Amino acid sequence: MRYSRQRESILSILQATESHPTADWVYDKVRREISNISLGTVYRNLAQLEEMGQIRRINADGQSRFDANLSPHDHFRCLTCSSIFDIHMSHDDMTAGLPADVPFKVTGINLELLGVCNECQIKEIKGENSHVA
Amino acid sequence: MRYSRQRESILSILQATESHPTADWVYDKVRREISNISLGTVYRNLAQLEEMGQIRRINADGQSRFDANLSPHDHFRCLTCSSIFDIHMSHDDMTAGLPADVPFKVTGINLELLGVCNECQIKEIKGENSHVA
DNA sequence: ATCATAAACAGTAATAGTTACCATTAAGTT
DNA sequence: AACTTAATGGTAACTATTACTGTTTATGAT
Ligand SMILES: [Mn+2]
Ligand SMILES: [Mn+2]
Ligand SMILES: [Zn+2]
Ligand SMILES: [Zn+2]
Numbered sequence: 001m002r003y004s005r006q007r008e009s010i011l012s013i014l015q016a017t018e019s020h021p022t023a024d025w026v027y028d029k030v031r032r033e034i035s036n037i038s039l040g041t042v043y044r045n046l047a048q049l050e051e052m053g054q055i056r057r058i059n060a061d062g063q064s065r066f067d068a069n070l071s072p073h074d075h076f077r078c079l080t081c082s083s084i085f086d087i088h089m090s091h092d093d094m095t096a097g098l099p100a101d102v103p104f105k106v107t108g109i110n111l112e113l114l115g116v117c118n119e120c121q122i123k124e125i126k127g128e129n130s131h132v133a
Numbered sequence: 134m135r136y137s138r139q140r141e142s143i144l145s146i147l148q149a150t151e152s153h154p155t156a157d158w159v160y161d162k163v164r165r166e167i168s169n170i171s172l173g174t175v176y177r178n179l180a181q182l183e184e185m186g187q188i189r190r191i192n193a194d195g196q197s198r199f200d201a202n203l204s205p206h207d208h209f210r211c212l213t214c215s216s217i218f219d220i221h222m223s224h225d226d227m228t229a230g231l232p233a234d235v236p237f238k239v240t241g242i243n244l245e246l247l248g249v250c251n252e253c254q255i256k257e258i259k260g261e262n263s264h265v266a
Numbered sequence: 267a268t269c270a271t272a273a274a275c276a277g278t279a280a281t282a283g284t285t286a287c288c289a290t291t292a293a294g295t296t
Numbered sequence: 297a298a299c300t301t302a303a304t305g306g307t308a309a310c311t312a313t314t315a316c317t318g319t320t321t322a323t324g325a326t
Binding site (some may be wrong): 136137156157172173176 | 312
């Protein structure tokens, strides 16, 4: 991976914000530093940074949001304004006595485990064997 | 809400599957019963059914997936094939000794609380007051 | 049963977020 | 400095979804 001013700028913008911005928001922000940067460059670099594990992608309603905060934490998403806030709470506390001191009106929980399903693990193994031979 | 053959068909198709289909998949399926149904009708009804609380929407990568199983449960999403599977497990068990007997290779957890943020609650109140008078 | 009303529809055009393409630029190497 | 090729800027294309519009149809009233 070759250095680029564009990628560095995108990452530092993400690291400097507490919000969980969209690609468009990052684009507007980075344009102040690199006025002729392309929106495609923003998308490409966000995808690369995600791939490299330097940022997280959160897919809310219709669009992706990005988070450079790598410490394990969860999120609250407002169904009205789509804002995303960090939740720093143990999962035990979260599931036990949910709201209490939280300033949000919580009406639902989405818990999603990510990984590779059984079938895909088998395919992976087969695929690797086939080009080892 | 007025009855329609289209909505009934869409709902029963969703209720009959264990998978978590996309709008397109539902469209293909419902076309076998109502050959000239419009894709827009499928989208409109899925949104209405969600609004009425008869189905859940899951937003994965680029597109929405739908679930007519209303019993509280969580999901596993395969990062390779995008399949979504139900997870029936207490959140305590999930966060405590995660995998064990699960046939998935779990590499990440996305926990999202949904609701209304503080700011939006305040706006809601102001909004309601303004048209009460 | 006939009629009136508007909700819901089919078909299509438009939009939004994102990705693909390609000629040009520039990071890193010799 | 010359060379190689990853990365870019600009633009076109694509995909999921929504909006529009004229027509159909569920439903309640005559
Ligand atoms: Mn965060
Ligand atoms: Mn489910
Ligand atoms: Zn809000
Ligand atoms: Zn899979």
